[in-house]
Amino acid sequence: MIGRAATSNRxxxxxxxxxxxxxxxxxxxxxxxYAILIGYALLMFVPFAxxxxxxxxxxxxxxxxxxxxxxxxxxxxEYAFTNLTPPLPRLFFNSAIIAVVVTITNLVFGSMAxxxxxxxxxxxxxxxxxxxxxxxxxxxxxxxxxxxxxxxFLGLTKGVLQYAGVMLILAVSGTSIFLLRxxxxxxxxxxxxxxxxxxxxxxxxxxxxxxxxxxxxxxAVAILQFQGTWNGYFWPLIILQDQDQYTLPVGLxxxxxxxxxxTNWPPLMxxxxxxxxxxxxxxxxxxxxxxxGIAASGVKG
Amino acid sequence: xxxxxxxxxxxxxLERRSEAIAAxxxxxxPMILFxxxxxxxxxxxxxxxxxxxxxxxxxxxxxxLENYGTLLGDPIFLRAIQNSVYYTLxxxxxxxxxGLSLAVIVNQKIRGRTFFRAAFYFPAIASSAAITIxxxxxxxxxxLFNTVRGAMGLNPxxxxxxxxxxxxxxxxxxxALNSVIILNAWTTSGTFMLFYLASLQSIGNQVYEAAAIDxxxxxxxxxxxxxxxLRPGHYFVATVAVIxxxxxxxxxxxxxxxxxxxxxxxxxxxxYLYNAAFSRFDFGYAAAVGIALFVVIFGATLxxxxxxxxxxxx
Numbered sequence: 008m009i010g011r012a013a014t015s016n017r018x019x020x021x022x023x024x025x026x027x028x029x030x031x032x033x034x035x036x037x038x039x040x041y042a043i044l045i046g047y048a049l050l051m052f053v054p055f056a057x058x059x060x061x062x063x064x065x066x067x068x069x070x071x072x073x074x075x076x077x078x079x080x081x082x083x084x085e086y087a088f089t090n091l092t093p094p095l096p097r098l099f100f101n102s103a104i105i106a107v108v109v110t111i112t113n114l115v116f117g118s119m120a121x122x123x124x125x126x127x128x129x130x131x132x133x134x135x136x137x138x139x140x141x142x143x144x145x146x147x148x149x150x151x152x153x154x155x156x157x158x159x160f161l162g163l164t165k166g167v168l169q170y171a172g173v174m175l176i177l178a179v180s181g182t183s184i185f186l187l188r189x190x191x192x193x194x195x196x197x198x199x200x201x202x203x204x205x206x207x208x209x210x211x212x213x214x215x216x217x218x219x220x221x222x223x224x225x226x227a228v229a230i231l232q233f234q235g236t237w238n239g240y241f242w243p244l245i246i247l248q249d250q251d252q253y254t255l256p257v258g259l260x261x262x263x264x265x266x267x268x269x270t271n272w273p274p275l276m277x278x279x280x281x282x283x284x285x286x287x288x289x290x291x292x293x294x295x296x297x298x299x300g301i302a303a304s305g306v307k308g
Numbered sequence: 309x310x311x312x313x314x315x316x317x318x319x320x321x322l323e324r325r326s327e328a329i330a331a332x333x334x335x336x337x338p339m340i341l342f343x344x345x346x347x348x349x350x351x352x353x354x355x356x357x358x359x360x361x362x363x364x365x366x367x368x369x370x371x372x373l374e375n376y377g378t379l380l381g382d383p384i385f386l387r388a389i390q391n392s393v394y395y396t397l398x399x400x401x402x403x404x405x406x407g408l409s410l411a412v413i414v415n416q417k418i419r420g421r422t423f424f425r426a427a428f429y430f431p432a433i434a435s436s437a438a439i440t441i442x443x444x445x446x447x448x449x450x451x452l453f454n455t456v457r458g459a460m461g462l463n464p465x466x467x468x469x470x471x472x473x474x475x476x477x478x479x480x481x482x483x484a485l486n487s488v489i490i491l492n493a494w495t496t497s498g499t500f501m502l503f504y505l506a507s508l509q510s511i512g513n514q515v516y517e518a519a520a521i522d523x524x525x526x527x528x529x530x531x532x533x534x535x536x537x538l539r540p541g542h543y544f545v546a547t548v549a550v551i552x553x554x555x556x557x558x559x560x561x562x563x564x565x566x567x568x569x570x571x572x573x574x575x576x577x578x579x580y581l582y583n584a585a586f587s588r589f590d591f592g593y594a595a596a597v598g599i600a601l602f603v604v605i606f607g608a609t610l611x612x613x614x615x616x617x618x619x620x621x622x
Contacts, residue, residue, distance in 0.1 A: 008497070044413065048427040050494075055434075058442050070450035072459060089386040119334040127331035129460055135339060142346045146555055148578050149602045150349035152356055157344070159363070176345065179338040209330035228444045238435030240558045245586075256437030263441055272445055282438040290433050294426055297433070301502045302382060 055283065062277040069272040083273025087281075091262065093250050095278055102254040102282075105170060105243070106236040109177045112234040114225055116179040121187030122213050126199070136188075142181040147241055155245055164246055174244040177236055183228045186300070190224035191217060228298040230293055234286055255282040328547035353595045361592035375596035385597075387572050388580040389604075391485060395576070396553035396608075398486075403493045404545055408498025408538075412530065414501070415508045425505075429498035436495075443491045444563055447477035466540060478563050481573040488574065490561050496552075500545055507541025508534070543616040554605050557582070576603050 019226055061069050062083050064076040071077075085094040124136050127308075129308070152174060158164050163172030194217065202216045218225075240256045253261065259278055262268045290297055357376070360369040379385055414425045431439065446452045454474060457463060463473050471483075478487040511534065519529045557578040560568060566587050568575030575583075581601065585594035 014342075040413075041352050041418075044418075044424055048424060051427050051430045051498075054431075054442055054446055054452075057446065061445070070455070072452070072455040095615060116338050122337045123334035127334070129328035129331040132331070135335065138339070138342055138347060142342050145346050145350065146551075146602055146605055147553065148557075148581055149353055149598045150346065151581065151598060152591050153349040153352035154345055155585070156356075156363075156591070176342070178341060181342075184338060213334070234433065238437075240435065240437050240463040240562075244561075256435045259437045259441050263444070263562060264565055270448070273440055276445065279438045279442050283434045286433045286435075288428075289431070298425075298502060299427070301499060 027045040049150050058276040060163075061272055062274075062280050064273055066271060066273060069276075080273075085272075085279045087274040087277040091258070091268075091274065091278070092283070093258065095281055097251065098253055098255045098258040098278070099281055100236055101170075101247075101252055102256075103285075105173055105177075105254060106233050108170075108174050109236040110229050110233045112174070112178045112228055113180060117183030117228055118218060118221060118225065120179070120184045121211070122191050122217055124184065125191035126189045126217075127209065132226045137179045139184050143185070151245065158246060164248060166249065167252070169247050169249065169252045173243055176246070177239070178240050183232060186198060186228055186231075187221065187224050190221055194220055223296075223299075225295045226293065230289060230296045231300040234289065234297075237286060332368055346525060353598055356592055357596035357599055360590075361595070363589055363591060367592075375593045376600070378593065379596055380467075384575060385577075385580055386573045388577045391568075391573070392554055392556060392574055392577045395485060395489060395556055396550055399489045399492055400546065400549040402489070402544070403497050403500055404549060406493060406497035407545065410497060411500040411504035411508055412534070415505060418485050425501070428501055432498045433493040437562055439495055439606065440491065440559045440562040443487070443559075444478055447487055448479075449474040449476045453477070474496040479570060481570040484564065484570060488556075488563060491559060492556075496549075500549070501589060502547070503545045504538070504541055507538055507544070511537050539616065543612070546597070546616065547612055550608050550612060551605055554601070554608060571585045577604070 060074060060076060063079055063081070065078065065080055065082060068077055091098075091304070093101075104267060120139075120299060124132065124139070155164070158172045158175070161172075163175065189228050197214050199218070202212045207215065238256065239254075240260070243254045243257045247257055250258075250261075255278065259275070259282060262278070356367075358370065358372060359367040360371055362368050406601045412430045414421045414428065418424075434442075447454075457466060458473055466473075466475070475483070477483045488506065515533055515537070516529065519533050524532070555578055556576045560574040560579050564570070564574030564579070566579070566583055566591055566593050568579050568583075577597070578601065581597040584597055
């Protein structure tokens with residue numbers, strides 16, 4: 008808009024007609040600008056393309072500058088599926104179960120609390136909402152030790168319960184509540200007042216009237232939370248002590264440190280690809296919600 | 309107007325009460341979690357930081373403020389502060405400039421702007437672990453970066469700076485932190501672009517029309533109209549960026565391990581905390597590090613408030 012506002016003043020056409028040389032200059036400037044843009048966009052994709060290509064290469068071939076694997080092999084994927092501890096499918100399952108549960112709990116608790124803070128009157132509402140906002144400003148590192156000790160005390164750092172430990176920490180975020188509250192505030196009051204007149208209680212009004220209207224906000228929260236949890240590193244690293252419970256990011260970082268695996272690029276890149284694909288698919292289909300969620304929340308570091 | 313009857317009044321009171329009960333039921337789970345895991349944690353952390361604390365048996369020795377004293381006297385902690393501050397001072401402006409440039413570009417009516425916007429944000433969707441492993445591969449001695457610059461004949465240029473053809477960028481202590489800075493500038497500039505886009509779109513068209521009537525060039529318009537009007541955007545992006553930068557952990561821990569190798573080059577404040585807790589199991593000390601970290605972040609936020617003036621109304 009800026010460049011256009013500056014160049015599209017009404018005299019622009021006439022000036023260009025008098026000065027064809029300047030016009031040609033503008034065309035060239037535009038071409039150069041597009042070349043830079045496309046070049047920069049390529050820089051965004053090339054590393055990912057390289058990880059896909061490398062996952063189909065042999066180890067000696069992986070350090071060569073060839074786009075087509077010579078020879079093409081599934082060896083890296085086979086290694087990742089069978090020889091890693093835990094194997095790639097297990098990592099994928101662990102990531103998926105934690106991300107799915109955390110997304111659902113955020114939608115449920117976030118929409119309930121968001122609705123209450125947006126619409127219902129109760130004593131202490133302002134103070135309690137301030138607490139919600141305050142959670143966004145408390146760095147995770149500050150609560151690392153107390154939260155770890157608490158989960159340890161509750162037995163949530165052992166065995167299968169480690170899943171529950173991570174889920175409990177991430178169960179509902181201030182961001183989810185905040186985003187949904189903002190959305191509920193934007194829905195006209197008349198709609199739910201009509202429902203209340205018909206004798207619907209608060210829960211039924213919430214469930215049958217307000218929730219169906221909040222579709223776009225729920226979608227944005229779901230995507231934000233799924234992506235954040237799927238990609239999350241800090242809390243899973245702290246809580247998941249057993250290899251069998253590792254998520255993809257934790258597994259990846261441990262392979263890097265494990266003897267010999269650190270530079271076995273094909274299986275490492277296969278794991279990188281598997282860690283990225285679910286979010287990539289979401290991004291291709293729901294790009295709008297990524298953009299809106301980020302712009303609206305802005306709180307996630 | 310007739311005064312409401314006692315009956316009507318009590319029905320209103322009943323209605324109010326059921327509204328409040330519904331509200332408390334709806335917010336109960338998150339509020340309990342927040343009070344325990346967030347608010348309660350702060351006080352618990354303060355308490356723990358005054359003790360020598362054993363993971364299993366709890367408090368061992370009361371140490372008062374000794375943990376904080378030890379902290380300030382530890383050269384590795386000072387190194388961690390130095391690294392985190394350097395990272396913040398370089399990474400934040402760099403990423404803000406890239407993000408703003410991208411935002412200004414995709415905010416124009418150019419062909420394919422939706423594609424470019426999606427492309428520039430793309431690296432931000434991947435997990436920090438996946439992207440760090442990928443980056444380590446790319447800048448490793450035999451990695452893509454070194455082979456491409458060799459193939460392009462750029463090695464003599466790098467030689468001028470003393471970088472050999474098989475430079476281990478993230479594994480050598482003189483370039484490790486800068487490698488992480490470039491990695492994170494690459495992945496995060498798209499996010500900052502989105503923040504800036506929201507800010508750019510809130511600027512009305514009239515100011516640009518006025519600038520055009522005054523005959524301002526594109527650069528003058530940007531320099532004297534857009535940039536000053538983006539002040540709330542700068543404040544927001546800078547605050548988020550500095551808080552994130554001071555908490556640098558994932559990339560440093562994955563590339564440098566728990567000790568921030570090589571030779572503490574990747575030791576950051578949060579990595580130091582993690583190290584104290586899970587390598588030395590000194591929980592009281594680690595809690596003190598957490599409090600110190602919070603104070604640093606909070607202080608940085610206050611400084612920015614002074615620099616950029618009042619926080620915008622949102």
